[in-house]
Amino acid sequence: xxxxxxxxxxxxxxxxxxxxxxxxxxxxxxxxxxxxxxxxxxxxxxxxxxxxxxxxxxxxxxxxxxxxxxxxxxxxxxxxxxxxxxxxxxxxxxxxxxxxxxxxxxxxxxxxxxxx
Numbered sequence: 001x002x003x004x005x006x007x008x009x010x011x012x013x014x015x016x017x018x019x020x021x022x023x024x025x026x027x028x029x030x031x032x033x034x035x036x037x038x039x040x041x042x043x044x045x046x047x048x049x050x051x052x053x054x055x056x057x058x059x060x061x062x063x064x065x066x067x068x069x070x071x072x073x074x075x076x077x078x079x080x081x082x083x084x085x086x087x088x089x090x091x092x093x094x095x096x097x098x099x100x101x102x103x104x105x106x107x108x109x110x111x112x113x114x115x116x
Contacts, residue, residue, distance in 0.1 A: 001069050003099075003106045008066030013114065022115035028065055029104050032058070036100045039077075043093045051089065052081035058096075062103070070096075070103040 013021050035058055042051045055078030063071040073096050080089035 003067065003069050003103050004110060005066040005068050006110065008064075009110060009114070012065075018115045022111060025065065025107065025111050025115070028061060029107060032061065032100065032104060036097055039093060040097060043090065046086075048081045048084055048086075048089065051093070052078050055079075055081060055096075058100075065107065067103045067107065070099055073099050 009021070012024075016024070035054060039051060039054050039058075042054065055074045059071050059074035059078055062068075062074055077089060077093055077096055079085075
């Protein structure tokens with residue numbers, strides 16, 4: 001399982017510069033942590049349509065920053081919620097939370113090594 005496609009971040013660093021990338025990554029990490037917490041709340045409320053939208057948003061942003069596994073898992077959750085496949089959606093959300101936090105930690109480490 002590939003958590004982070006570093007080539008995406010290297011391309012962004014080249015195109016934007018390290019300072020801008022560091023700022024964008026910081027914002028992305030903060031917003032993604034909030035998104036993961038919101039997903040947990042929506043799961044407890046069984047709000048499948050909003051969960052599908054959150055999954056779509058997370059899928060897009062995770063891919064933009066090279067978090068490949070998180071992007072794939074968010075896509076699966078989005079589709080399961082869209083289809084009201086409750087069993088798959090619940091399992092996907094449990095996995096998504098753990099994977100999301102692990103992915104963000106990996107991104108933080110990359111940022112410390114390359115954007116300091």
